[in-house]
Amino acid sequence: MWVEQGFNPCVASNYFFGLSRCGKPPAAEADMRGSLAAGLKSLLHPAFLKRILEDLLIVITATQAPEKYQEIFDQFGSRVAAQPRWLQSLRQEAFARFAETGFPTTHDEDWRFTNVAAVSKTAFELAGLEHVKQEQLEPFGVSQFASRLVFVNGLFSADLSTLAAMPAGVQVGSLAAQLKNDPASVEPHLGRYLNFQRDPFAALNTAFVEDGICIAVPESVVVKAPIYVLFVTVPGSTPTMNHPRNLIIAGKSSQVTVVEDYVSLGEGATFSNAATELIAADNANVSHYMIVREGDAAYNFSTLRIQQGRSANVATHSLLLSGALVRNNVHPVLAGEGSECLINGLFMANGRQHMDNYMLVEHASPHCDSRQFYNGILNGQSHGVFHGRIIVHKDAQKTDAKQTNRNLLLSDEAQIDTKPQLEIYADDVKCTHGATIGRFDDNALFYLRSRGLAEAAARHVLLLAFANECLDRMSSQQVRDHLEKLVVAGMPEAARFEGERSPEGAERNLEEVG
Amino acid sequence: MSLLEIKNLHASVNGNEILKGIDLTVNPGEVHSIMGPNGSGKSTLAQVLARRESYEVTGGSITFDGKDLLEMKPEDAACEGLFMAFQYPVEIPGISNAYFLRAALNAIRKYRGQDEMDAMDFLPLLKEKMRMLEMDERFLNRPVNEGFSGGEKKRNEIVQMAVLEPKLAVLDETDSGLDIDALKIVAKGVNAMRDKKRSMVLVTHYQRLLDYIVPDFVHVLVNGRIVKSGGPELALELEQKGYSWTEPELVGKR
Numbered sequence: 001m002w003v004e005q006g007f008n009p010c011v012a013s014n015y016f017f018g019l020s021r022c023g024k025p026p027a028a029e030a031d032m033r034g035s036l037a038a039g040l041k042s043l044l045h046p047a048f049l050k051r052i053l054e055d056l057l058i059v060i061t062a063t064q065a066p067e068k069y070q071e072i073f074d075q076f077g078s079r080v081a082a083q084p085r086w087l088q089s090l091r092q093e094a095f096a097r098f099a100e101t102g103f104p105t106t107h108d109e110d111w112r113f114t115n116v117a118a119v120s121k122t123a124f125e126l127a128g129l130e131h132v133k134q135e136q137l138e139p140f141g142v143s144q145f146a147s148r149l150v151f152v153n154g155l156f157s158a159d160l161s162t163l164a165a166m167p168a169g170v171q172v173g174s175l176a177a178q179l180k181n182d183p184a185s186v187e188p189h190l191g192r193y194l195n196f197q198r199d200p201f202a203a204l205n206t207a208f209v210e211d212g213i214c215i216a217v218p219e220s221v222v223v224k225a226p227i228y229v230l231f232v233t234v235p236g237s238t239p240t241m242n243h244p245r246n247l248i249i250a251g252k253s254s255q256v257t258v259v260e261d262y263v264s265l266g267e268g269a270t271f272s273n274a275a276t277e278l279i280a281a282d283n284a285n286v287s288h289y290m291i292v293r294e295g296d297a298a299y300n301f302s303t304l305r306i307q308q309g310r311s312a313n314v315a316t317h318s319l320l321l322s323g324a325l326v327r328n329n330v331h332p333v334l335a336g337e338g339s340e341c342l343i344n345g346l347f348m349a350n351g352r353q354h355m356d357n358y359m360l361v362e363h364a365s366p367h368c369d370s371r372q373f374y375n376g377i378l379n380g381q382s383h384g385v386f387h388g389r390i391i392v393h394k395d396a397q398k399t400d401a402k403q404t405n406r407n408l409l410l411s412d413e414a415q416i417d418t419k420p421q422l423e424i425y426a427d428d429v430k431c432t433h434g435a436t437i438g439r440f441d442d443n444a445l446f447y448l449r450s451r452g453l454a455e456a457a458a459r460h461v462l463l464l465a466f467a468n469e470c471l472d473r474m475s476s477q478q479v480r481d482h483l484e485k486l487v488v489a490g491m492p493e494a495a496r497f498e499g500e501r502s503p504e505g506a507e508r509n510l511e512e513v514g
Numbered sequence: 515m516s517l518l519e520i521k522n523l524h525a526s527v528n529g530n531e532i533l534k535g536i537d538l539t540v541n542p543g544e545v546h547s548i549m550g551p552n553g554s555g556k557s558t559l560a561q562v563l564a565r566r567e568s569y570e571v572t573g574g575s576i577t578f579d580g581k582d583l584l585e586m587k588p589e590d591a592a593c594e595g596l597f598m599a600f601q602y603p604v605e606i607p608g609i610s611n612a613y614f615l616r617a618a619l620n621a622i623r624k625y626r627g628q629d630e631m632d633a634m635d636f637l638p639l640l641k642e643k644m645r646m647l648e649m650d651e652r653f654l655n656r657p658v659n660e661g662f663s664g665g666e667k668k669r670n671e672i673v674q675m676a677v678l679e680p681k682l683a684v685l686d687e688t689d690s691g692l693d694i695d696a697l698k699i700v701a702k703g704v705n706a707m708r709d710k711k712r713s714m715v716l717v718t719h720y721q722r723l724l725d726y727i728v729p730d731f732v733h734v735l736v737n738g739r740i741v742k743s744g745g746p747e748l749a750l751e752l753e754q755k756g757y758s759w760t761e762p763e764l765v766g767k768r
Contacts, residue, residue: 044748443566451618451674452562452592452625461617465608465657472608 022239066099072126073207082211084183087190087209094196094206101200102151109317110199113385113417114327115357119299123273126208127153129239132265133231134160140263141485142482144478145228149170152232154242154272155211161468164225169218170228175247176211185216189247193277195307199329201301205275208243212274215258219281220250225477226257226289233294235268247277252309257287262302264295269418280312288314292328293321293486296351303329310336311363317474318345319483320355321490331360334368334396345374346470350492351384356385363396365427367431372403375470377463378414379492388433389421396426403433407467409442410492463491516587517542517682517713524573525562531572532558534738543710548567548717549759551751554718557601559735560686563715564598565591592618593625595681599671599688603758606658611670614638614658615677622678643676647703665696683707684715689723689734701726714763721753755761
């Protein structure tokens with residue numbers, strides 16, 4: 001299964017004017033007139049008209065979608081009837097918002113390069129807890145982590161989970177249990193930071209809050225070993241969806257490492273729509289890892305909303321390896337003075353996979369640093385998106401924000417859209433962004449081959465080198481080694497590169513300082 | 515039997531003929547120096563030997579250790595024992611020097627039917643070679659050539675050569691841009707590798723290198739042809755008179 005691409009007027013305009021879209025090598029200036037003429041001609045082409053019709057269909061189906069969800073939402077209400085009243089009303093509000101907006105279309109600027117019609121057109125039912133045996137989890141290779149929390153279809157499985165001894169006062173477990181046992185500890189945080197007004201998927205997640213990981217580390221407590229959270233989606237005979245909702249609260253001067261790993265057990269259409277609120281209080285140090293490696297018919301949406309206090313230091317690393325459609329939203333707000341955020345990611349798409357990384361970095365206080373590094377490896381007919389938005393608010397003087405997106409296109413049909421967006425309302429700031437789109441470096445390939453490495457091995461080394469740029473920024477050696485194994489296993493087979501040559505001028509560099 | 519036999523070699527880059535009939539024979543243990551002015555085809559010859567695909571051979575033959583070199587891919591030539599030290603070594607961020615060299619050595623060992631070397635055995639070997647080239651151990655874990663100075667890159671090339679132990683080493687302007695201290699270190703490393711079996715082709719623009727690595731033969735390459743060959747004394751003559759005095763001989767041949 002793959003994600004249908006409806007006609008997108010923005011794509012067409014990009015094609016005409018040769019902006020950031022780069023599937024084929026960019027048209028040289030001299031070719032502009034030619035491509036414009038070709039573009040106009042294509043307007044009359046039947047395939048083009050068909051795409052317009054499809055696009056209209058998407059708009060219609062998108063607005064229809066919420067009705068179907070109303071029924072599911074009403075049924076869900078009885079399933080979670082025991083939830084505290086404040087949560088019930090939060091969910092109601094969120095659903096009302098979703099019902100109002102429906103799913104986004106490519107006319108929406110934030111969704112310009114990602115068509116979610118395949119999600120809005122599919123009738124997903126809410127998934128329930130499926131029985132999964134411990135040995136079924138073995139292929140995921142996470143047994144080396146002493147603290148392993150397992151969620152099946154978004155619901156906590158105590159049987160499959162193990163938790164190493166934790167320092168006194170540390171809370172690690174199921175959000176559903178926490179809501180039942182101590183709702184007052186959750187109320188000040190849950191839903192406070194994630195804004196469901198601006199994203200229909202966040203609204204949908206909030207409407208269906210039920211379970212997820214809940215971690216709270218008290219002031220000055222250090223949790224050294226990573227807490228590994230495995231979210232297992234088990235496809236059913238009909239399409240199912242789950243909406244995990246996670247809460248990570250790192251107290252003042254505390255330290256913790258959390259890994260979220262989204263996997264599928266079997267093939268079938270699924271829709272995972274996770275949201276995590278990560279609160280790093282003053283001087284807290286948090287490392288967060290996000291792995292998406294779901295099945296070929298899985299739609300994975302996630303939003304990480306980070307709230308940082310004074311001098312808080314947060315690093316979030318994403319590794320997107322598979323899934324039919326993956327949308328990875330990362331939204332840190334550097335709210336406290338002197339806080340730092342590292343947003344590091346690697347996405348590797350194959351076949352017709354679509355991987356969209358939407359970064360929104362908000363600088364709200366002075367002297368904060370943010371660093372975004374995203375590397376994409378795109379093979380087959382895959383489509384990658386990097387949307388890097390940085391907002392520097394009025395009072396955020398001495399902001400130092402940097403954004404780098406590097407992409408490697410391995411086939412002629414792979415495509416990347418990269419879009420930096422800087423909004424600066426302060427006057428004493430340093431913001432830089434840069435994007436590169438390229439192919440294998442012939443010089444580097446020849447250098448490796450001249451030392452005895454076969455062409456396929458040389459390409460493998462160069463891919464690993466490209467991936468290592470991201471892996472080397474990870475502070476937990478244990479997690480890094482685990483991710484390196486996943487990256488190597490997920491690398492495209494060498495045979496698929498055969499015959500691919502790098503045309504002249506295929507490398508582009510877009511660097512700007514604002 | 516000669517190790518390298520080049521006969522009437524013609525080669526083009528982007529349709530321009532650069533090599534216009536080169537003949538050269540290198541026997542085991544010999545060191546040959548190829549000198550010549552800019553644009554004479556020295557580097558093209560080195561690239562053709564290393565089997566760079568963008569250099570098209572349009573005529574002639576090259577036999578390396580009894581096999582047809584022109585039939586080989588770059589990795590085959592390397593595995594057969596040919597090594598080229600690059601004029602401009604390539605930076606490869608994300609891969610450490612140690613990882614890269616072990617992968618290369620193991621590729622070559624595998625080709626020769628030898629067991630692969632594990633990191634425990636390999637590291638002492640690499641450290642020993644790095645000491646010879648006076649390179650700090652911190653270069654082990656640094657990405658290949660990234661952020662190295664020019665001299666460090668060239669020394670790193672010779673470290674690679676020392677680890678891979680080729681039958682024939684082609685040094686493409688390894689001396690260019692080196693200060694005298696770095697040049698002495700590089701020369702010491704190269705001289706330490708000279709033996710009765712190993713041959714070398716030193717491609718150089720400057721006679722100075724030959725003060726430290728004394729060749730058995732010197733060839734002058736002008737406009738894609740070897741116009742003069744001789745012993746080490748030829749290099750001194752070139753140093754004193756420049757390349758222009760070789761031109762009349764070239765004109766004479768036309």
